[in-house]
Amino acid sequence: MSAVGMCASVKTGPDAGGMLRVRCEINGSGRECRILELNSRRAFVESFVPAVTGSRVRMNFHLPNGHQVCASGVVTHHQFKVGFGVDFTDMAGSDRDQIESLLGI
Structure with a gap:
C-alpha cells in the first residue's frame, strides 16, 4: 500500500x-x-505516463465545493500506466483547511 493509501483521504x-x-x-x-x-x-x-520520482509538480484544481486549490509538490513514487504520488511542499493554509473540511477533519 502506498503512503497515500495509509492516510485519511478522499476517494475521488x-x-x-x-x-x-x-x-x-x-x-x-x-x-x-x-x-x-x-x-x-x-x-x-x-x-x-506518470512523472518521474523526484520531479517537482504544480497542481491546480477545484474541490467539490468550488474552492480552487493551487499547490506545489514533489513526486514521491510512480506506477507505470497508473499514476504518481505527490507530497505537497507548498500550499496555502486556506487550501489545506478546505481539504480537511471536505475530509471532516
Missing part, C-alpha cells in the same frame, strides 16, 4: 461517484489529469 474515482480534474505542470509541460486520492498532505494522480 468512479467508485466514489466523482472525480477531481487537475492541471499538472511538470518540467515546464502541462497536462490534464485526475486526482484519485487526496488529503491535505498528498495526492495520487492518475496518469498513463
Whole structure:
C-alpha cells in the first residue's frame, strides 16, 4: 500500500461517484489529469505516463465545493500506466483547511 493509501483521504474515482480534474505542470509541460486520492498532505494522480520520482509538480484544481486549490509538490513514487504520488511542499493554509473540511477533519 502506498503512503497515500495509509492516510485519511478522499476517494475521488468512479467508485466514489466523482472525480477531481487537475492541471499538472511538470518540467515546464502541462497536462490534464485526475486526482484519485487526496488529503491535505498528498495526492495520487492518475496518469498513463506518470512523472518521474523526484520531479517537482504544480497542481491546480477545484474541490467539490468550488474552492480552487493551487499547490506545489514533489513526486514521491510512480506506477507505470497508473499514476504518481505527490507530497505537497507548498500550499496555502486556506487550501489545506478546505481539504480537511471536505475530509471532516
